[in-house]
Amino acid sequence: MGKVTGFMEYERIDADYRPVGERIRDYSDLTLPTNKETIVRQSARCMDCGVAFCHAGIVVDGSSIGCPLGNPIPEINDLVYRGDVEEAYERMSRTHPFPEFTSRVCPALCEGSCTLGEHEPAVTVKNIERYVIDAMLENGGIRPRTSRIRAGRTGGKVAVVGSGPSGLACADMLNRLGNRVTVFERADRPGGLLTYGIPNMKLDKSLVENRVRIMSEENVTFVLGSEVGLDVPVIRLMNDFDAIVLCCGATNERRLDVPGSGLKGVHTAMEFLTSATKRLLGSDARDGEGIDARGKNVVVVGGGDTGTDCVGTAIRQGAQSVAQLEILPPLPEFRAEGNPWPLWPRVFRTDYAQREAHELFGADPRRFSTTVLKIDGDGDRVSSVTAVGVEWEDRGGKRVPRPLPGTEFQIEADLVLTAMGFTGPERTLIDQLQLEVDARGNVLAKYDEYKSSLLTVFAAGDMRRGPSLVVWALMEGRNAAVACDKYLNGGKDRY
Ligand SMILES: Cc1cc2nc3c(=O)[nH]c(=O)nc-3n(C[C@H](O)[C@H](O)[C@H](O)COP(=O)(O)OP(=O)(O)OC[C@H]3O[C@@H](n4cnc5c(N)ncnc54)[C@H](O)[C@@H]3O)c2cc1C
Ligand code: SF4
Incomplete structure (x- = not known):
């Protein structure tokens, strides 16, 4: 354990995001690197607790507990605190093949089960992981290792x-x-x-x-x-x-099965995101029309991570407005009774793209408990979306949405992106x-x-x-x- 009193002395400090006004103008990394001093202090917050749930890697009632890879997180934190990044990477790579991916995109299941997190903000495990792998990438420490084969x-x-x-x-x-x-x-x-x-x-x-x-x-x-x-x-x-x-x-993407879903300008999230990345990488886009949100009113159907990535990408392409419709109600602000620590906390979160939309358009783009009734067209092109509020009710032990009469509304749309899961x-x-x-x-x-x-x-x-x-x-x-x-x-x- 790096520092016995670290968790009492230091507060959690998250990775800094680049300012919205700057980052929406490019497709570069959302976050800024964290300096060494901050990372060392953050690793000192690890309590090296007796039973460390952060590396449990199990699923209980459909909810994850800890890192599925079983990374030896307390050991890694201790080594980072002591300044031995190479050894920290060595330990990490015994269980983790590619930390450069998860240190950017993982929701950090480990942090949801961190013991410190029961009463205080959890240890920043993911950002420490990023510090270790970025330092190794920078110093040329990630090389082909045929000798290890x-x-x-x-x-x-x-x-x-x-x-x-x-x-x-x-x-x-x-x-x-x-x-x-x-x-x-x-x-x-x-x-x-x-x-x-x-x-x-x-x-x-x-x-x-x-x-x-x-x-x-x-x-x-x-x-x-x-x-x-x-x-x-x-x-x-x-x-x-x-x-x-x-x-x-x-x-296999879930399709939107409502009148008008075959209109021009209605695309699946993967068609849109693939085409955006192909264009960025200079691959042959082959997206026919070239799906582009520039100057368009965009409606994203689906409030999950894929929908959020559509919002962020549409903003970067220069969308005029972005709305995101989610059929489920918002999650609670704090853990519900049936979702205790160390299970993954199912709580309300605001992701990077919603923050961007908020800053650009003045409001969170999400509308919860809302579904699409139909997509309206001007000729063969989409022109608006008719949506309705829903209420969730129990029917034979199953929760089902019921459209609420009188809550129908229309949103102007030139591009509809369906992100309703797979x-x-x-x-x-x-x-x-x-x-x-x-x-x-x-x-x-x-x-x-x-x-x-x-x-x-x-x-x-x-x-x-x-x-x-x-x-x-x-x-x-x-x-x-x-x-x-x-x-x-x-x-x-x-x-
Ligand atoms: C938009 C989006 C954003 C996401 N963001 C996150 C995130 O931030 N964090 C996170 O942890 N997870 C995220 N996920 C989920 C995560 O990406 C997936 O869970 C993960 O990629 C699954 O990995 P996989 O290797 O099983 O499948 P995939 O990544 O889907 O890879 C399957 C590959 O198989 C290829 N393939 C399929 N059939 C054939 C065939 N017959 N012959 C040859 N090749 C074939 C496909 O072309 C594809 O390349 C996201 C998913 C989406 C859609
Ligand atoms: S952030 Fe790293 S340690 Fe945490 S769950 Fe993801 S892969 Fe595992």
Whole structure:
């Protein structure tokens, strides 16, 4: 424990955000680096408590407790306090393959379970993680480490399908364990939603490119622009590889099924966000009309993180106005009775994009307990959205929304973005391989075993657990690699 009285002496200091007026003019990082002195004091707030829930990594009643990767957080905090950043990184990298991603986009499940957080603001675990990985990136400490890859390759040949966080973590671990790994990705760039999903201001794409370059130098092969099941027959993979790990994500978007949803100017969140990042990276956008919010009244349907990223991106493109409609009521300001510490606190949050909209347009763009009745058109183009307030009521033990008569209203709209979540993985590969699925349509593969109903096929990440978080995808990818390696090694665990 760094400093016994640290948690009594120092207050929590969060990472500073760049001023709104400056950051909405570019797609660069939202936050500013935190200086060393502040980080050392923040790490001194860690109490090294007897039972540290921050690294528990379990789910209770659908709520996470602690970091799914099981990072040894108190140890890392202690090392940072003592000024040994390299050793802190060394410990971190034993459980965490890519801290440069989570230190920017993780909601910090660890902080929700921090013991200090029961009475005081939690330790800034995520920002300390960022300090460590940024220092290592800056001093050139993150290099290909072929020496760490198990000597004498086993001869196991594994195909990983999908290069999102689960695919990358899986390929990295399989490679370290001595297998020969090929990652197939249908997009023109690797990274999955790290690349085409999460916007650049939250996660700079150069970080993804850098990690993929390191993995390539460590002998992982990336085959881009190749959709397995379409461009590459899955039977070829079955013949050419000893095992396959499916990390294809849960990419089926929930569609808005109301009159007018087929009008021009109505797009899904992923169409919009992908097109925005492609344009930024200079890839061939192929978005036909070029989805652009410049000068438009934008209505985002969905109040979750994806909707929020649409708001932030629309603002950067120069939208004239932005409204965000959410069917659920707002969460409470403080933990509700059924949501005690150390469960993830389900409380009301205001994210970067809502703060930006507030500063630009004078109000939080969100309207809660609201749904869309229809989308109105001027010819074949969207012109407005008719929405209505809803009340949630119990019907046969199920909570359902009921439109409230007399609360209908119209919002002017030139661009409607639907961000209503994802329903699960696509069916093509699942059908071709005739894999069993669970009740939600995800690939059936037992937690911690990752083995599908086919002997040589494993599954991880959103494709197995449903739409989730980067940190869970990393954890699943890494553990699926260990399970796959064990299978290839005659049941012997070599991790
Ligand atoms: C807009 C948005 C913002 C988000 N923001 C955050 C955030 O801030 N923090 C956070 O923790 N999580 C966030 N998430 C969730 C997070 O990105 C996902 O949980 C995570 O990326 C899932 O990882 P994955 O590897 O399982 O799948 P994905 O990242 O979806 O990757 C799957 C990959 O498989 C490829 N693929 C699919 N089928 C095939 C095929 N047949 N052949 C070849 N390739 C194929 C896809 O092209 C894709 O690249 C966000 C999600 C979205 C949509
Ligand atoms: S990956 Fe996320 S949950 Fe884990 S230690 Fe980092 S910020 Fe916390």
